[in-house]
Amino acid sequence: MAGFTTENHQLLSKIAMTDQHGENSPYFDGWKAYDNDPFHPTENRNGVIQMGLAENQLCFDLIEDWIKKNPTASICTIEGVNNFKDIANFQDYHGLPEFRKAVAKFMGRVRGGRVTFDPDRIVMAGGATGANELIMFCLADPGDAFLVPSPYYPAFNRDLGWRTGVKLIPVICHSSNNFQITKEALEEAYEKAKEANIKVKGLIITNPSNPLGIVLSKETLRSVVSFINEKSIHLVCDEIYSATVFSLPNFVSTSEIIQEMECINRDLIHIIYSLSKDMGLPGFRVGIVYSYNDAVVSCGRKMSSFGLVSSQTQHLLASMLSDDEFVGRFLAESAKRLAKRHKIFTEGLEQVGITCLKSNAGLFCWMNLRQLLKEQTLEGEMELWRVIINNVKLNVSPGSSFECNEPGWFRVCFANMDDATVEVALKRIRQFVRCQRKEGEAVTGKSSWRLQKNLRLSFSSRMCDEGFMSPRMGSPHSPIPHSPLVRARN
Amino acid sequence: MAGFTTENHQLLSKIAMTDQHGENSPYFDGWKAYDNDPFHPTENRNGVIQMGLAENQLCFDLIEDWIKKNPTASICTIEGVNNFKDIANFQDYHGLPEFRKAVAKFMGRVRGGRVTFDPDRIVMAGGATGANELIMFCLADPGDAFLVPSPYYPAFNRDLGWRTGVKLIPVICHSSNNFQITKEALEEAYEKAKEANIKVKGLIITNPSNPLGIVLSKETLRSVVSFINEKSIHLVCDEIYSATVFSLPNFVSTSEIIQEMECINRDLIHIIYSLSKDMGLPGFRVGIVYSYNDAVVSCGRKMSSFGLVSSQTQHLLASMLSDDEFVGRFLAESAKRLAKRHKIFTEGLEQVGITCLKSNAGLFCWMNLRQLLKEQTLEGEMELWRVIINNVKLNVSPGSSFECNEPGWFRVCFANMDDATVEVALKRIRQFVRCQRKEGEAVTGKSSWRLQKNLRLSFSSRMCDEGFMSPRMGSPHSPIPHSPLVRARN
Numbered sequence: 005m006a007g008f009t010t011e012n013h014q015l016l017s018k019i020a021m022t023d024q025h026g027e028n029s030p031y032f033d034g035w036k037a038y039d040n041d042p043f044h045p046t047e048n049r050n051g052v053i054q055m056g057l058a059e060n061q062l063c064f065d066l067i068e069d070w071i072k073k074n075p076t077a078s079i080c081t082i083e084g085v086n087n088f089k090d091i092a093n094f095q096d097y098h099g100l101p102e103f104r105k106a107v108a109k110f111m112g113r114v115r116g117g118r119v120t121f122d123p124d125r126i127v128m129a130g131g132a133t134g135a136n137e138l139i140m141f142c143l144a145d146p147g148d149a150f151l152v153p154s155p156y157y158p159a160f161n162r163d164l165g166w167r168t169g170v171k172l173i174p175v176i177c178h179s180s181n182n183f184q185i186t187k188e189a190l191e192e193a194y195e196k197a198k199e200a201n202i203k204v205k206g207l208i209i210t211n212p213s214n215p216l217g218i219v220l221s222k223e224t225l226r227s228v229v230s231f232i233n234e235k236s237i238h239l240v241c242d243e244i245y246s247a248t249v250f251s252l253p254n255f256v257s258t259s260e261i262i263q264e265m266e267c268i269n270r271d272l273i274h275i276i277y278s279l280s281k282d283m284g285l286p287g288f289r290v291g292i293v294y295s296y297n298d299a300v301v302s303c304g305r306k307m308s309s310f311g312l313v314s315s316q317t318q319h320l321l322a323s324m325l326s327d328d329e330f331v332g333r334f335l336a337e338s339a340k341r342l343a344k345r346h347k348i349f350t351e352g353l354e355q356v357g358i359t360c361l362k363s364n365a366g367l368f369c370w371m372n373l374r375q376l377l378k379e380q381t382l383e384g385e386m387e388l389w390r391v392i393i394n395n396v397k398l399n400v401s402p403g404s405s406f407e408c409n410e411p412g413w414f415r416v417c418f419a420n421m422d423d424a425t426v427e428v429a430l431k432r433i434r435q436f437v438r439c440q441r442k443e444g445e446a447v448t449g450k451s452s453w454r455l456q457k458n459l460r461l462s463f464s465s466r467m468c469d470e471g472f473m474s475p476r477m478g479s480p481h482s483p484i485p486h487s488p489l490v491r492a493r494n
Numbered sequence: 495m496a497g498f499t500t501e502n503h504q505l506l507s508k509i510a511m512t513d514q515h516g517e518n519s520p521y522f523d524g525w526k527a528y529d530n531d532p533f534h535p536t537e538n539r540n541g542v543i544q545m546g547l548a549e550n551q552l553c554f555d556l557i558e559d560w561i562k563k564n565p566t567a568s569i570c571t572i573e574g575v576n577n578f579k580d581i582a583n584f585q586d587y588h589g590l591p592e593f594r595k596a597v598a599k600f601m602g603r604v605r606g607g608r609v610t611f612d613p614d615r616i617v618m619a620g621g622a623t624g625a626n627e628l629i630m631f632c633l634a635d636p637g638d639a640f641l642v643p644s645p646y647y648p649a650f651n652r653d654l655g656w657r658t659g660v661k662l663i664p665v666i667c668h669s670s671n672n673f674q675i676t677k678e679a680l681e682e683a684y685e686k687a688k689e690a691n692i693k694v695k696g697l698i699i700t701n702p703s704n705p706l707g708i709v710l711s712k713e714t715l716r717s718v719v720s721f722i723n724e725k726s727i728h729l730v731c732d733e734i735y736s737a738t739v740f741s742l743p744n745f746v747s748t749s750e751i752i753q754e755m756e757c758i759n760r761d762l763i764h765i766i767y768s769l770s771k772d773m774g775l776p777g778f779r780v781g782i783v784y785s786y787n788d789a790v791v792s793c794g795r796k797m798s799s800f801g802l803v804s805s806q807t808q809h810l811l812a813s814m815l816s817d818d819e820f821v822g823r824f825l826a827e828s829a830k831r832l833a834k835r836h837k838i839f840t841e842g843l844e845q846v847g848i849t850c851l852k853s854n855a856g857l858f859c860w861m862n863l864r865q866l867l868k869e870q871t872l873e874g875e876m877e878l879w880r881v882i883i884n885n886v887k888l889n890v891s892p893g894s895s896f897e898c899n900e901p902g903w904f905r906v907c908f909a910n911m912d913d914a915t916v917e918v919a920l921k922r923i924r925q926f927v928r929c930q931r932k933e934g935e936a937v938t939g940k941s942s943w944r945l946q947k948n949l950r951l952s953f954s955s956r957m958c959d960e961g962f963m964s965p966r967m968g969s970p971h972s973p974i975p976h977s978p979l980v981r982a983r984n
Contacts, residue, residue: 015728016793017631017635019631020632020789020793061583064578064583068575071570071575071578072572075571075572078568080570080571081565082562082565088561091777092554092775092776093549093554094776095776095779130800130801133800134800137800141507142507143505144507145507145508145509146636167797167800236505272505287581287804288804288805289585289801297505300506300510303510303515309652310627311800313779314804315778316777316778320806
């Protein structure tokens with residue numbers, strides 16, 4: 005077969021032949037490293053631990069309990085099969101009325117009941133991925149741009165831009181003010197685009213932020229809404245992590261802010277939602293576009309034909325999300341468990357002096373490893389990342405893949421594994437940092453954290469430290485010699 | 495809210511503001527008529543009967559039985575809930591390996607076991623709608639064209655062209671040879687496009703044909719494959735009705751044909767599949783792209799992120815389609831029931847001299863009502879269609895919405911209802927035709943079928959004939975007077 009030959013180049017579309025799906029980034033490379041050698045607590049203890057995937061695995065027991073107690077909620081039980089025909093046959097792109105109603109109610113509840121959502125504005129799409137693409141198709145033409153505060157979710161390049169032709173322009177945020185979005189940064193990005201003759205059609209924000217794990221303050225949101233309203237450009241608010249807020253300050257949705265502000269053109273406001281993160285159900289592909297613009301609702305509904313939620317799944321979730329008692333318990337317990345996991349994880353890092361951006365939401369931390377960089381550049385970051393992936397065997401995601409322009413930040417997911425795996429991951433990180441420190445001391449004679457030139461060998465030494473052995477690198481019979489420097493200190 | 499104001503025009507994308515979603519056609523208008531006044535056997539006996547929707551409702555009992563006997567196949571039963579976490583969490587765009595394997599096997603079986611499909615080439619999409627769009631995004635740039643033999647599925651305009659910018663060019667087929675696709679017609683359409691400086695990237699065929707309900711012969715398929723191979727353009731074979739073939743000749747897939755032909759560039763061949771028609775599961779949104787082109791498989795898989803099949807649904811179907819005994823029984827019984835329904839329906843039409851194109855597949859007939867047209871034009875067709883929708887209260891779809899260039903053809907679906915509803919529909923059609931004949935005789939004094947000028951009034955007369963009463967038109971106390979001409983004859 006021809007594969008990617010010149011001939012195929014002519015045969016296929018430009019979209020097919022570009023790299024704009026964005027999958028040639030370290031973010032996805034890390035996944036591949038995990039796929040090739042996945043950690044398993046008994047069968048592959050030295051495999052790669054997946055910390056690059058923002059999954060929420062902490063509350064499945066609650067959902068499973070609910071399922072056991074609610075057999076009529078499914079069309080595939082003796083108790084529920086009478087609904088099979090009607091549900092399996094249902095393909096109306098408006099979605100099951102009970103599903104839209106339940107999702108709208110759930111969205112309101114997650115936002116503290118301070119705002120209500122109209123089921124008739126709930127537009128379905130195939131996960132947040134599909135929802136984000138759908139809203140771009142509605143709002144922007146190829147070549148138009150959306151501003152995105154950086155650091156931002158790496159797959160936005162694919163989701164928002166690959167097939168739509170929409171360009172993403174980073175709004176540069178800085179660690180000096182905890183990566184907050186400022187009006188100045190927005191104006192700067194907007195003006196720069198204007199100078200380059202690029203039409204800016206809108207701004208997309210994630211709140212709670214992915215990858216920062218922080219909620220946007222009311223002040224920031226007001227400033228953002230004012231900005232887009234003045235410019236008459238769209239605001240897309242990706243709020244798919246809204247129920248992952250586990251401590252104060254509370255989550256505030258843009259929906260709330262526009263209730264409080266006057267003279268805002270609501271036709272510019274659109275919310276993206278999903279159940280992949282908040283409920284931990286990414287396989288179910290529930291993506292929602294909630295727009296305050298009638299024309300967008302109407303157009304989006306037609307587009308949702310390309311990525312409807314399976315009616316089997318709609319039916320189940322309609323029941324589950326309508327159960328007020330369950331929803332209340334789930335949200336409370338989920339926040340509690342996330343808070344606990346976050347505490348264990350960040351405190352585990354602090355034992356070796358590693359800090360994360362202070363956060364209260366999300367399924368990840370924004371970890372600061374600047375002190376471990378050989379050089380304070382993006383190349384230095386990539387070098388460190390390769391060591392972490394290949395030697396420490398943790399798939400974490402480097403800041404550069406989030407378009408962060410300060411080197412040394414990494415997103416580390418902590419909710420997609422069990423307690424024991426978190427401990428293994430923490431142990432590895434601590435070993436690694438301690439080794440680096442020791443080696444730094446040995447090499448320079450002072451207490452600085454520096455990597456040696458031969459990073460791989462350098463790190464292989466850590467295995468002597470706490471007895472960790474990888475079958476692939478540095479077993480007692482490994483042909484790769486341990487670092488004599490560190491060996492001498494053990 | 496602004497709605498479709500000029501301001502909104504500037505705010506939204508060109509895609510959002512065009513009519514190219516194709517929903518302003520009689521095909522969809524008919525659905526709206528049904529939605530506004532749906533027939534119900536007890537609660538709304540005079541409502542509109544939906545004959546515009548190609549659903550397969552004849553075999554749900556078999557599926558329901560299987561579900562009752564296989565509780566472990568679902569993640570929402572006591573027996574299957576242990577798999578809930580792993581499945582709900584599964585979002586790999588390759589799809590569950592067991593799902594791809596089961597679908598590939600099922601596809602082979604539907605094609606008589608004469609061809610096998612490689613699970614690694616199974617790419618998921620959101621229904622056939624999503625699959626058809628996905629393949630266009632892979633193969634063609636905005637402004638490029640695909641040839642489509644007419645009559646063709648009305649929603650192709652939306653599915654293939656709306657967001658991709660791909661143009662559809664009809665290949666005109668004629669009733670004189672039963673709408674077969676000829677090499678001459680293909681060449682003519684191709685040359686015409688070339689003259690207009692339009693780049694033709696491929697040809698899409700539906701086999702079995704929607705709306706014709708016929709299978710393409712080996713000769714036609716060979717000729718089609720030769721044509722695209724000579725031109726070095728793609729062939730997209732939409733085979734979503736492959737298991738609806740209910741009598742001879744058997745279905746032959748393009749996959750089979752390319753096994754037999756030499757020197758065919760397989761990089762040009764792509765199959766679209768779905769379980770919406772063959773299994774009657776449109777709500778489950780299972781769309782499949784099966785490409786023989788490695789680059790398309792690779793690119794398509796990345797695109798499938800926008801419309802993955804719910805993992806809950808993948809898991810269930812993996813089990814169901816792996817059950818050889820069930821699949822065999824289902825396919826045999828489904829064909830038997832479709833054959834019976836088709837026979838009842840076509841024979842019911844023949845009682846009043848209405849014929850359909852001879853067919854052996856699909857969930858519809860291609861009904862010839864030329865004799866009822868007031869004038870042999872597309873306007874005449876629309877006039878008749880409006881009477882059928884509004885007065886006979888059957889949602890059938892006019893040929894013009896399928897780009898058929900001969901007036902008087904209508905697609906009528908027969909498998910989306912129960913036996914009793916078919917009888918009501920047939921009764922209405924027969925009454926209508928008899929009324930027309932009587933009125934024609936009364937008006938002209940000879941036995942011709944002609945509609946009177948005041949169609950609505952004219953048809954309201956039919957209600958006297960067999961005692962049928964609509965609460966909305968022509969009850970005994972209706973303000974609309976019955977036609978005195980027909981009354982005189984009752």
